[in-house]
Amino acid sequence: MATPLTPDALVRALRAKGVVVREHGNWRTHNRNHKGPWGPVHGVMLHHTAGSDSLRLCLEGTPTLPGPLCAGLVAKDGTVHLVGWGRTNHAGSGSAAVLAAVVAERTPPPAPGPDAVDGNAHFYGFEIENLGTGHDPYPPAQLDAVERLSAALCRAHGWSAASVIGHREWTRRKIDPSFPMPGMRSRIDARLGPRPTPDATPYEPFPGAAYFAFGRRGPLITAIGRRLVAEGCGRYSVGPGPVWGKADMRSYAVWQRKLGYAGPAADGVPGRASWDLLHVPRTG
Structure with missing residues (x-):
């Protein structure tokens, strides 16, 4: 559980992990906060776009689902396009049991139960440009960016890779993203490295x-x-x-x-x- 990062802190965290960032318009204040709370945040949720003109879709949304639809879009070339910050229409309702597993950093998460929890309030959401058909490849640069941005957010909050889930792990309604989440969590875990033990870190732990x-x-x-x-x-x-x-x-x-x-x-x-x-x- 954590207070969401500020926009500046997000950009610093991403660039520190080697993520190529492109900022769009008023993304720092483009959100759906007037519809409900954002935070505390518990993890990162990954999606695929399942369509064309992904950037416009993520920025503007649709008549029935207004944008922004995520914090950022991961393009095929690995660029992360920042389109919103705050509450975004990416997760919708999902499983209380899955949220509990993310909070406890248990992996893999359980099969999603009934939709009962507002995921938009508690997850950073990132869309990945892909049709999701199984025939549209994810280029290495794109998967590398997904790994890096996820690790950046986990590092900023002291989370493990268990705090990163796919939309299909959140709710029975969805099938995205169309790549194996256990494999992506393994990549994120490897990038994060072992958590420092209290005796190994040179810094004082937060005293509260x-x-x-x-x-x-x-x-x-x-x-x-x-x-x-x-x-x-x-x-x-x-x-x-x-x-x-x-x-x-x-x-x-x-x-x-x-x-x-x-x-x-x-x-x-x-x-x-x-x-x-x-x-x-x-x-x-």
């Missing part, structure tokens, strides 16, 4: 938002401040020191804004996604 109460004292607070200063986000007149206070929150809010967060999401209280990107060294 409740840790950051005014007056909290310890060497970790000093380490956070030093990393904020190193990132050009320090707003200290003295220090940083070992006691969490207003200067720390001001500095952390600058870091959040640097990552693309705004409004209440840049309140100076560390969250897991921004914490993981700060790379605070271990203090114990």
Whole structure:
């Protein structure tokens, strides 16, 4: 479970994995958020377009299903076209049992049960340009892009490849994508590599938002401040020191804004996604 990435954080994550990105129009604010919530997000859902003029379809949708129909379209050449960010009409209703498996990162997911859960609220959706007939090949560059973008989102949230599912694994109504999902998850898993163990990672694990109460004292607070200063986000007149206070929150809010967060999401209280990107060294 996670707060959705900001558009800027998404672009950085994709490009860091070598994904070729093309941004279209007002994609950063093109969404269906007025129809319901988006988030918390639990995983990535993959689809195929099953038609021609895929880019226009993903942007505009149809008279009965308005766009955007996904966050991004993976073209045959491997380019990821970003068309929307927020709630998009890609998943529809699906299985509560499958969602529970994704949240728990159990793979393979169970066979989908009755449609009971709003998937548009809880998954990043990506369409893959393909007719889905079994006779339209997926070029290597396209599959490589699917692997990379999925790994990028999993890495950003600390998820495993079990957080990536196909639309047909979500609901009995669908057959996409028309390639084996276990094989794609294996590719994503290999790209992610083994998860670091607590003893192996050089960085402090996220202590939880409740840790950051005014007056909290310890060497970790000093380490956070030093990393904020190193990132050009320090707003200290003295220090940083070992006691969490207003200067720390001001500095952390600058870091959040640097990552693309705004409004209440840049309140100076560390969250897991921004914490993981700060790379605070271990203090114990």
